[in-house]
Amino acid sequence: MNAHASLRRRILVTLGVIVLFRLGQSLPAPHVTVRAPEADHPLRWILDLATGGGLSTLPVFAFGVLPCLAARPVLRALTILIPRPAALRAEGEAGARALLRYQRWLTVVLGLLGAIAVVVFRGLDFLGGAVAVACLAAGAAVVLRLTEVITDRGFGDGVRILLLTQVLAVLPAGFPRLYETKGWAAIAVVAVVTLSITVLTIVFAQAQRRIPVQYAKRMIGVRAYGGSPSYIPLRFPQSNSPAVLAAVLLSLPVLWPGVDWLRDEGNPGRIAIYFVLVCLFAFLRAVGTMDIDQVTRDLVRVGGFVPGIRPGPWTADYIGYVRHRIIGVGALCSGVVALIPAVGLALLDVSPRVPFAGVTLLVVLVFLVSVALDTVRQIESLRQRERYEPFLR
Template sequence: MVTLGVIVVFRLGQILPAPHVTVRAPEADHPLRWILDLLTGGGLSTLPVFAFGVLPCLAASPVLRALTVLIPRLAALRAEGDAGARVLTRYRRRLVVVLGLLGALAVVVYRGPGGFGGVVLVACLTAGAALVQWLTEVITERGFGDGVRILLLAQVLAVLPAEFPRLYDTKGWAAVAVLGVVTLSITVLTIVFAQAQRRIPVQYAKRMIGMRAYGGTSSYVPLRFPQANSPAVLAAVLLSLPVLWPGVDWLRDEGNPGRIALYFVLVCLFAFIRAAGTQDMVGVARELGRVGGFVPGIRPGDWTAEYLGYVRHRIIAFGAVCSGVVALIPAVGLALLDVSPRLPFAGVTLLVVLVFLVGVTLDTARQIESLRQQRRYEPFLR
C-alpha cells in the first residue's frame, strides 16, 4: 500500500501544472523527444511540478561515483563503512537538489517566463526534484524494491503505451505488429536469460564434532551470466562517433546491414569483456576448500578453480552471443520500420527500457514472494 500510494502521489505530481507556465503541445518530430519523455515521464513537454521525474535521482548516483574517484575525501568516506555511507547519502541528496536547480534554470532560460514568474518556477521545479528524492526513499525503506527504479518503471509505463497509437498514425498496423513482436521477443528472452543458471554440484565432507556429525550434505554453486545494458550502449556510441570512423559513410545509417553486423560483434565483445571480471573462481574454490566442500570428481584447490573457470568461460561466451542477439532484435526491427534516421539511438533506448522493465519486475516479484513465504512460515517458526 505504501508503494502504490507513493506511485499515485508521484503521478499526480507529474500532471499537476507548475505556476507561471503556459502548456504547449510537445514537438512530436524532435529526435530526442521520445528519450526525454521516457526519462522524465513526459514532464519536459508540459512542465508539471515533477517535471524532471526521477532523472535527477538517476543522474546523482553516477555523478557521485565519478566524484568519489576524483576526490580523495569521498573515497575515504566510502572506506569508512556505515558511517561513511550515511555521509555519502547526504551528499547524494544534496546533489539531487543541485541537479534539479540546474535543470530548472535551464528550463527557465530556454522556455520559461522571466522576472518573478521565472523565480517561482525555478523554486517549484527544484522543490519537486527534492520531493521526488524523498518519495524514492519512502519506497526503499517502507515499500517494495528500490524507489528510484520503481518510480522510473511507473513513469515509463505511463509514457510507453502512447507510442503505439502514435506509431499507428504514422506507419500503420504493420509497424505496430513489428514493434509488438520486438517488444515481446526482448521481454521473453530477457526473462529466460535472467532466470537461467548453471548449477555446479558441491558435496560437503562429514565432520565429527564431539558426538555429533556435521556436513555430508550436497549443494551447488550457481553460475550466471551477468546481464547489463552497457555493452549495447557502448557499442552504439562507438559506432556513432565520426572521429573513430573517418570517411566511412555507411556507418551513419543505423539500418545498414554492415553496421548492424558490426554492432552485433561489438556488443558480443563488450559483453564478454564485462562478464569476464565479475567473479573470481579462484576465490570460490578457496572458499569451498575452507568450509570442506568439493566438486564430485574434481580435486580441491587449483583443479577446482580450473574446472570452475572452464565452465564459467563457456557460460560467458554463450551469454555474450545471447546478448548480441537480444541487442540485434530492436536494431533490425526499427530498421524495418525505417525510423532510425529520425530517432537516433532508438534501438538502444528501446532495449535499455525493456530490459530495465523486466529487471525491476522480476526483482519486485522476488521480494513479494519472499515476504509471502515469510508470512506463511512465520507461525511455524515461533
C-alpha cells in the first residue's frame, strides 16, 4: 500500500507541475502585444522546440526551460576559467551545494538578459518594457523552481521532463504542415526515421559488455568475505554532441570558403563527410570517459581480478583492448544513427530550406527516448525499493 501511495503521489506531483508549466506557457505577459508567428521562417520550428513556442507569442514562461539548460554549460565553462568555482568543485558535497546555488542565480540572470533582449527587439516603451522584463524574468525563476519540484518530489530530472513536455506540445503541429507541403510520402518517411532512431537508441542504451571479475576471499574474524563473482560493465557513452559539432563545422562559411555544397544538408558528398566526422568525434569523446588505470588499481585494492588475466598492467591492457573495440563499434553505430535523419530529410528536400533539420530531429528523438528510459528506470527502482524495504528494517 505504501509503495502504491508513493508512486501515486510522485506521479500526481509530476503531472501537476506539467499542467502549471503549460498554463504558464499559455498565459500572455502584460504589456506585450502578441504577434502572429512567422510560419515560413526557417528557424521558427527550432526556436519553438527550444522554448515550447514561447518566443512566438511571449507568454509568462516565454523561455521555457532554455535558461535552465543554458546555465549548466555556462557554469561549466566558468568553472574552467575562474578559480573559485573550480575550487568549489573539489570541496565535495558543500562545494556542490554552492555550485547549485550559483547555477540558480545564473539561470535567473540569463532569464533577465533574455527578457531585456526581447523587450528591446519588440520596441516597448519604458514602463511597459520594465513590466515585461520583470514578468519574463520572474517566469524564468518560477520555471526553475518547477524543475526542482519534479526532481525532488516527482519522477526524473525536472529540466528534462519539462523540456520533453514543451517538445511534445510543439512537435505534433509540424505534421499537418508537412502533409500539406509533401503529402503522405513525407509522413511515411518521418515515421520510418522516427521508428529507426527510437529502436536503435534503445538498443544502444541497453547494450553493455560485461567483463567478469572474481574477488578473493578474506577472513575478518571468523567470517569469510568476498569470493563472489561480479563484472565490470562497459558501455558506449551516448551523446548528441558529435552530430551537433559535425553539423556546425560543415556549416561554418569561414572554414569552407567557396565550397557552398558543404552547407547543403541534402548533398550526398556533404552527408558522407558528415558521417565520417560524427564517427570521429564520437570516438574521440568516448576515449576519455573512463580511466582504465584507476579501475585496475581499484580492483587490486579490493582483491579483485579478471579470471585468466594477471592483475596489474595486464588487466589494464585487456580492459583497454575490449573497451577500444566497443568504442569503435559504438562510434560507427553513432554515425549510422546520425545518418538516418540526414538521408530521410534529404529525400524530402527539407534540409536545404531548414538549417540543422536532421541534427535537430536526431537530438529531439534521442532526447525523448533517453528521458523515457530514465523515467522508467526510476519508477522500477522505486518499486523495488518499496517492495524490499520491510525486509531491510
